[in-house]
Amino acid sequence: MPWLRYAGSVARRPLVPAIPPDVEDYRDGRWRREGTRQVESVFAAERFIEEVGFAACLTDSRRPGPSLYVAVCGRRDAVMPRNVQKDPEASETWLLKDELVRRGKVYYGKLPRGKAMFIAPRMVPYFHAVFGIRKVEESRQLSRHARAILRVLRREWEMATSDLRDDAGITDRKTFNRALDELQAAMLVVPSEVYYQPKFTYIWTLAVGRFPDHLRRRINRDVALREIARCFLDGAGYTTRGELARVTGLSRPDAGRGNRALVKEGYARMHGVGVYQLCVPPAGSTTEGMEPLLARR
16 A cells, blocks of 8 residues: 555554545545535535535544534634634534434434434435344343333423433433433434523434334345445545444444445445445546546556
Protein backbone atom coordinates (compact mmCIF):
# COMPACT_ATOMS: atom_id res chain seq x y z
CA MET A 1 0.00 0.00 0.00
CA PRO A 2 1.55 3.32 -1.05
CA TRP A 3 -0.64 5.46 1.19
CA LEU A 4 0.29 4.76 4.80
CA ARG A 5 0.60 6.78 7.96
CA TYR A 6 1.30 6.03 11.60
CA ALA A 7 -1.77 5.49 13.77
CA GLY A 8 -0.58 8.00 16.36
CA SER A 9 2.53 9.78 17.50
CA VAL A 10 4.27 6.68 18.83
CA ALA A 11 6.47 5.18 16.11
CA ARG A 12 6.03 1.63 17.42
CA ARG A 13 2.32 1.64 16.70
CA PRO A 14 1.28 -0.20 13.50
CA LEU A 15 0.71 1.55 10.19
CA VAL A 16 -2.85 2.08 8.99
CA PRO A 17 -3.94 3.12 5.50
CA ALA A 18 -4.39 6.84 4.87
CA ILE A 19 -6.99 8.08 2.40
CA PRO A 20 -5.48 9.03 -1.00
CA PRO A 21 -5.91 12.73 -1.94
CA ASP A 22 -8.15 12.08 -4.96
CA VAL A 23 -10.43 9.93 -2.79
CA GLU A 24 -10.69 12.77 -0.26
CA ASP A 25 -11.67 15.10 -3.11
CA TYR A 26 -14.35 12.62 -4.20
CA ARG A 27 -15.68 12.40 -0.64
CA ASP A 28 -15.79 16.19 -0.38
CA GLY A 29 -18.38 16.27 -3.14
CA ARG A 30 -20.41 13.24 -2.05
CA TRP A 31 -20.47 14.09 1.68
CA ARG A 32 -21.08 17.85 1.29
CA ARG A 33 -17.67 18.80 2.68
CA GLU A 34 -17.58 21.85 0.40
CA GLY A 35 -18.71 25.39 1.21
CA THR A 36 -20.75 25.60 -1.98
CA ARG A 37 -22.85 22.56 -1.05
CA GLN A 38 -23.14 22.78 2.73
CA VAL A 39 -26.44 21.94 4.42
CA GLU A 40 -28.37 25.03 5.52
CA SER A 41 -31.97 23.87 5.96
CA VAL A 42 -33.94 20.85 7.08
CA PHE A 43 -34.94 20.19 3.45
CA ALA A 44 -31.28 20.20 2.41
CA ALA A 45 -30.53 17.89 5.35
CA GLU A 46 -33.18 15.41 4.18
CA ARG A 47 -31.78 15.49 0.64
CA PHE A 48 -28.27 14.96 1.98
CA ILE A 49 -29.32 11.90 4.01
CA GLU A 50 -31.21 10.48 1.04
CA GLU A 51 -28.15 10.95 -1.18
CA VAL A 52 -25.64 9.32 1.18
CA GLY A 53 -28.05 6.66 2.50
CA PHE A 54 -27.01 7.05 6.13
CA ALA A 55 -25.07 9.61 8.15
CA ALA A 56 -23.96 10.30 11.70
CA CYS A 57 -25.36 13.32 13.48
CA LEU A 58 -22.64 15.12 15.45
CA THR A 59 -19.39 13.39 14.51
CA ASP A 60 -16.58 15.49 13.04
CA SER A 61 -13.53 14.96 10.82
CA ARG A 62 -11.90 12.72 13.44
CA ARG A 63 -14.51 10.02 12.72
CA PRO A 64 -14.95 8.36 9.31
CA GLY A 65 -18.12 8.50 7.28
CA PRO A 66 -20.71 11.10 6.27
CA SER A 67 -21.85 13.44 9.05
CA LEU A 68 -24.60 16.02 9.28
CA TYR A 69 -22.36 18.27 11.39
CA VAL A 70 -19.56 18.20 8.80
CA ALA A 71 -22.11 18.86 6.03
CA VAL A 72 -23.43 21.87 7.97
CA CYS A 73 -19.86 23.16 8.36
CA GLY A 74 -19.16 22.52 4.67
CA ARG A 75 -15.48 21.72 5.17
CA ARG A 76 -13.36 18.59 5.37
CA ASP A 77 -11.44 19.53 8.55
CA ALA A 78 -14.44 20.42 10.74
CA VAL A 79 -13.76 19.65 14.42
CA MET A 80 -16.37 19.83 17.16
CA PRO A 81 -15.28 22.35 19.83
CA ARG A 82 -15.26 21.44 23.51
CA ASN A 83 -17.89 24.06 24.33
CA VAL A 84 -20.55 22.99 21.83
CA GLN A 85 -23.25 25.20 23.42
CA LYS A 86 -21.53 28.33 22.11
CA ASP A 87 -20.62 26.92 18.70
CA PRO A 88 -23.07 28.15 16.01
CA GLU A 89 -22.47 25.18 13.68
CA ALA A 90 -23.00 22.62 16.44
CA SER A 91 -26.15 24.47 17.55
CA GLU A 92 -27.46 24.56 13.98
CA THR A 93 -26.84 20.83 13.59
CA TRP A 94 -28.63 20.10 16.87
CA LEU A 95 -31.66 22.16 15.81
CA LEU A 96 -31.71 20.44 12.42
CA LYS A 97 -31.62 17.09 14.21
CA ASP A 98 -34.67 18.09 16.27
CA GLU A 99 -36.55 19.18 13.14
CA LEU A 100 -35.62 15.98 11.28
CA VAL A 101 -36.92 13.91 14.21
CA ARG A 102 -40.11 15.98 14.28
CA ARG A 103 -40.77 15.66 10.52
CA GLY A 104 -40.12 11.90 10.49
CA LYS A 105 -39.05 11.76 6.83
CA VAL A 106 -35.79 9.98 7.70
CA TYR A 107 -35.05 7.36 10.34
CA TYR A 108 -33.13 8.49 13.43
CA GLY A 109 -31.96 6.40 16.34
CA LYS A 110 -29.03 4.84 18.15
CA LEU A 111 -27.74 1.73 16.42
CA PRO A 112 -25.47 -0.86 18.12
CA ARG A 113 -22.34 0.59 19.76
CA GLY A 114 -24.32 3.73 20.58
CA LYS A 115 -24.06 5.22 17.09
CA ALA A 116 -26.74 7.89 16.64
CA MET A 117 -27.50 7.82 12.92
CA PHE A 118 -29.87 9.10 10.29
CA ILE A 119 -30.96 6.49 7.76
CA ALA A 120 -32.68 7.22 4.46
CA PRO A 121 -35.98 5.30 4.09
CA ARG A 122 -34.57 3.27 1.17
CA MET A 123 -31.86 1.88 3.49
CA VAL A 124 -34.08 1.13 6.50
CA PRO A 125 -35.00 -2.45 5.39
CA TYR A 126 -31.31 -3.36 5.01
CA PHE A 127 -30.29 -2.05 8.42
CA HIS A 128 -33.31 -3.73 9.98
CA ALA A 129 -32.37 -7.06 8.36
CA VAL A 130 -29.01 -6.86 10.16
CA PHE A 131 -29.86 -5.21 13.49
CA GLY A 132 -33.59 -5.76 13.96
CA ILE A 133 -35.16 -8.60 15.90
CA ARG A 134 -38.47 -10.38 15.37
CA LYS A 135 -41.25 -10.36 17.94
CA VAL A 136 -40.80 -14.06 18.68
CA GLU A 137 -37.15 -13.36 19.59
CA GLU A 138 -37.83 -10.48 21.99
CA SER A 139 -38.14 -12.60 25.13
CA ARG A 140 -34.76 -14.21 24.41
CA GLN A 141 -32.79 -11.20 23.15
CA LEU A 142 -34.19 -8.23 25.09
CA SER A 143 -33.58 -7.49 28.75
CA ARG A 144 -36.43 -7.45 31.26
CA HIS A 145 -36.39 -3.65 31.44
CA ALA A 146 -36.40 -3.26 27.66
CA ARG A 147 -39.43 -5.55 27.41
CA ALA A 148 -41.20 -3.50 30.09
CA ILE A 149 -40.70 -0.29 28.10
CA LEU A 150 -41.85 -2.01 24.93
CA ARG A 151 -45.06 -3.24 26.59
CA VAL A 152 -45.91 0.31 27.67
CA LEU A 153 -45.29 1.78 24.22
CA ARG A 154 -47.33 -0.92 22.51
CA ARG A 155 -50.20 0.01 24.80
CA GLU A 156 -49.83 3.82 24.76
CA TRP A 157 -48.04 4.23 21.37
CA GLU A 158 -46.00 7.28 22.42
CA MET A 159 -44.88 8.78 25.71
CA ALA A 160 -42.51 11.35 27.18
CA THR A 161 -39.34 10.06 28.82
CA SER A 162 -40.32 10.55 32.48
CA ASP A 163 -43.84 9.14 32.01
CA LEU A 164 -42.45 6.15 30.14
CA ARG A 165 -39.94 5.44 32.90
CA ASP A 166 -42.68 5.62 35.56
CA ASP A 167 -45.12 3.41 33.66
CA ALA A 168 -42.40 0.86 32.94
CA GLY A 169 -41.59 0.74 36.67
CA ILE A 170 -37.91 1.56 36.21
CA THR A 171 -36.71 3.89 38.96
CA ASP A 172 -33.02 4.00 38.07
CA ARG A 173 -32.26 6.49 35.27
CA LYS A 174 -29.15 4.64 34.01
CA THR A 175 -31.02 1.35 33.81
CA PHE A 176 -33.82 3.04 31.89
CA ASN A 177 -31.41 4.69 29.44
CA ARG A 178 -29.62 1.38 28.84
CA ALA A 179 -32.93 -0.34 28.11
CA LEU A 180 -33.98 2.46 25.77
CA ASP A 181 -30.65 2.24 23.92
CA GLU A 182 -31.21 -1.50 23.64
CA LEU A 183 -34.59 -0.94 21.99
CA GLN A 184 -33.16 1.66 19.61
CA ALA A 185 -30.33 -0.70 18.64
CA ALA A 186 -32.94 -3.34 17.79
CA MET A 187 -34.80 -0.73 15.68
CA LEU A 188 -37.94 -1.10 17.78
CA VAL A 189 -38.22 2.37 19.34
CA VAL A 190 -37.36 5.85 18.02
CA PRO A 191 -37.74 9.44 19.24
CA SER A 192 -40.61 11.22 17.49
CA GLU A 193 -40.46 14.69 19.05
CA VAL A 194 -38.35 16.78 21.40
CA TYR A 195 -39.51 19.50 23.77
CA TYR A 196 -37.51 22.01 25.80
CA GLN A 197 -40.36 23.60 27.79
CA PRO A 198 -41.38 23.24 30.58
CA LYS A 199 -38.41 20.83 30.67
CA PHE A 200 -36.28 19.00 28.15
CA THR A 201 -37.75 15.65 27.10
CA TYR A 202 -38.02 13.31 24.15
CA ILE A 203 -41.29 11.73 23.04
CA TRP A 204 -40.73 8.05 22.24
CA THR A 205 -42.73 5.89 19.86
CA LEU A 206 -42.61 2.57 18.03
CA ALA A 207 -40.38 2.59 14.95
CA VAL A 208 -42.90 0.51 13.02
CA GLY A 209 -45.43 3.32 13.41
CA ARG A 210 -43.22 5.67 11.42
CA PHE A 211 -41.81 3.25 8.88
CA PRO A 212 -44.33 0.37 8.70
CA ASP A 213 -43.63 -0.77 5.14
CA HIS A 214 -39.85 -0.51 5.44
CA LEU A 215 -39.62 -2.39 8.74
CA ARG A 216 -42.00 -5.17 7.67
CA ARG A 217 -40.12 -5.87 4.46
CA ARG A 218 -38.15 -9.12 4.61
CA ILE A 219 -34.58 -8.90 3.31
CA ASN A 220 -31.96 -11.65 3.18
CA ARG A 221 -29.15 -10.79 5.58
CA ASP A 222 -26.38 -11.27 3.01
CA VAL A 223 -28.24 -9.00 0.59
CA ALA A 224 -28.56 -6.41 3.37
CA LEU A 225 -24.82 -6.51 4.12
CA ARG A 226 -24.01 -6.10 0.43
CA GLU A 227 -26.35 -3.12 0.02
CA ILE A 228 -25.06 -1.37 3.15
CA ALA A 229 -21.51 -1.84 1.85
CA ARG A 230 -22.56 -0.56 -1.58
CA CYS A 231 -24.21 2.52 -0.07
CA PHE A 232 -21.07 3.42 1.89
CA LEU A 233 -18.70 2.76 -1.01
CA ASP A 234 -20.84 4.93 -3.32
CA GLY A 235 -20.12 7.90 -1.08
CA ALA A 236 -16.64 6.96 0.12
CA GLY A 237 -15.21 5.76 -3.18
CA TYR A 238 -12.56 3.79 -1.30
CA THR A 239 -12.67 2.12 2.09
CA THR A 240 -9.80 1.20 4.39
CA ARG A 241 -9.60 -1.73 6.78
CA GLY A 242 -12.32 -1.56 9.41
CA GLU A 243 -13.78 1.71 8.11
CA LEU A 244 -17.20 0.35 7.16
CA ALA A 245 -17.50 -1.39 10.54
CA ARG A 246 -16.61 1.80 12.43
CA VAL A 247 -19.12 3.88 10.47
CA THR A 248 -22.11 1.51 10.63
CA GLY A 249 -21.64 -0.56 13.79
CA LEU A 250 -21.36 -3.79 11.78
CA SER A 251 -18.91 -6.42 12.94
CA ARG A 252 -15.74 -6.62 10.86
CA PRO A 253 -16.62 -10.07 9.48
CA ASP A 254 -20.04 -8.77 8.37
CA ALA A 255 -18.50 -5.65 6.82
CA GLY A 256 -16.01 -7.82 4.95
CA ARG A 257 -18.79 -10.10 3.73
CA GLY A 258 -20.66 -7.13 2.30
CA ASN A 259 -17.58 -5.69 0.59
CA ARG A 260 -16.54 -9.04 -0.90
CA ALA A 261 -20.02 -9.42 -2.39
CA LEU A 262 -19.44 -6.16 -4.25
CA VAL A 263 -16.12 -7.46 -5.55
CA LYS A 264 -17.81 -10.64 -6.74
CA GLU A 265 -20.32 -8.71 -8.84
CA GLY A 266 -17.65 -6.38 -10.23
CA TYR A 267 -18.87 -3.27 -8.43
CA ALA A 268 -15.65 -2.91 -6.42
CA ARG A 269 -12.10 -4.17 -6.50
CA MET A 270 -10.01 -5.35 -3.58
CA HIS A 271 -6.57 -3.76 -3.09
CA GLY A 272 -5.58 -5.65 0.05
CA VAL A 273 -7.02 -7.07 3.25
CA GLY A 274 -10.02 -4.89 4.11
CA VAL A 275 -9.22 -2.29 1.41
CA TYR A 276 -11.82 -1.86 -1.35
CA GLN A 277 -12.29 0.65 -4.15
CA LEU A 278 -15.34 1.65 -6.15
CA CYS A 279 -15.03 0.74 -9.81
CA VAL A 280 -18.60 1.39 -11.03
CA PRO A 281 -20.22 4.88 -10.89
CA PRO A 282 -23.06 5.05 -8.33
CA ALA A 283 -26.55 4.76 -9.81
CA GLY A 284 -27.93 8.09 -10.95
CA SER A 285 -24.57 9.89 -10.79
CA THR A 286 -22.35 11.29 -13.51
CA THR A 287 -18.68 10.46 -13.92
CA GLU A 288 -17.69 14.13 -13.68
CA GLY A 289 -14.88 14.43 -11.14
CA MET A 290 -14.69 10.64 -10.75
CA GLU A 291 -12.18 9.89 -13.51
CA PRO A 292 -9.07 9.74 -11.25
CA LEU A 293 -10.91 7.51 -8.78
CA LEU A 294 -12.37 5.08 -11.33
CA ALA A 295 -9.10 4.93 -13.29
CA ARG A 296 -7.05 3.94 -10.22
CA ARG A 297 -5.44 0.50 -10.39
